[in-house]
Amino acid sequence: MSHRVIKSGPSRSFPDAHPLIDGAAPEGEILVLAGVGAGEAYAALADKTGYRAILIELGTECLGVHTSESRGDEGSVVLGFARFRLGDAAPSDLVEIVRQPATPTDAVAAARELFEGYGLKTAVCGDFPGRIVDRLVRPYYNAALSRLDARLATAGDMDLTLKLGLGYPEGPIELLERTGLAAHHDVTQALYVALGDPAYAPARRAQVAKSRKFAGL
Numbered sequence: 001m002s003h004r005v006i007k008s009g010p011s012r013s014f015p016d017a018h019p020l021i022d023g024a025a026p027e028g029e030i031l032v033l034a035g036v037g038a039g040e041a042y043a044a045l046a047d048k049t050g051y052r053a054i055l056i057e058l059g060t061e062c063l064g065v066h067t068s069e070s071r072g073d074e075g076s077v078v079l080g081f082a083r084f085r086l087g088d089a090a091p092s093d094l095v096e097i098v099r100q101p102a103t104p105t106d107a108v109a110a111a112r113e114l115f116e117g118y119g120l121k122t123a124v125c126g127d128f129p130g131r132i133v134d135r136l137v138r139p140y141y142n143a144a145l146s147r148l149d150a151r152l153a154t155a156g157d158m159d160l161t162l163k164l165g166l167g168y169p170e171g172p173i174e175l176l177e178r179t180g181l182a183a184h185h186d187v188t189q190a191l192y193v194a195l196g197d198p199a200y201a202p203a204r205r206a207q208v209a210k211s212r213k214f215a216g217l
Contacts, residue, residue, distance in 0.1 A: 003032055073102050135191070142200070145206060148205070
């Protein structure tokens with residue numbers, strides 16, 4: 001299956017060279033719009049017809065921001081995607097594909113075939129802020145940071161307990177330190193604004209990290 005790529009600015013999903021980007025053709029059955037300007041690139045397309053699927057890289061926003069929404073029956077061959085990535089860490093092999101209620105199954109299948117053909121794993125979700133992983137893990141990270149503030153245990157003991165007790169490869173505090181507390185702040189703040197759920201409100205330590213980064217410290 002041939003695909004075309006338009007890259008508009010830095011991409012969180014594909015920040016470095018990748019076979020999917022390198023294997024693009026001048027024309028293709030699938031159009032991949034990657035980068036922070038992917039939505040604007042979609043809006044600027046002169047011709048949006050003739051593709052099996054058009055894939056827009058998303059940040060924290062919903063796909064409907066770029067395609068519009070109607071009465072709950074929206075959907076076309078335009079889908080969203082984001083390769084899951086925690087903060088400054090390298091992107092994982094998981095690509096979350098965003099569909100709308102009336103998105104054709106053929107378009108979803110084409111998107112999955114493209115990503116999986118280049119060794120990536122896919123999961124399909126509805127058009128919601130945070131998609132799957134962030135909706136599940138961000139409250140957990142906030143809770144861990146809050147328990148650290150409450151002096152339930154030291155950071156090392158909490159990390160060790162979850163690694164040995166639950167088999168996690170990395171504890172929540174060390175993971176956030178490695179990938180960036182300020183980045184965690186940005187994602188949780190966006191979800192808190194979108195959803196209004198206090199579980200997503202950035203924990204105090206994430207707010208401090210964001211303030212220090214903003215001040216260049």
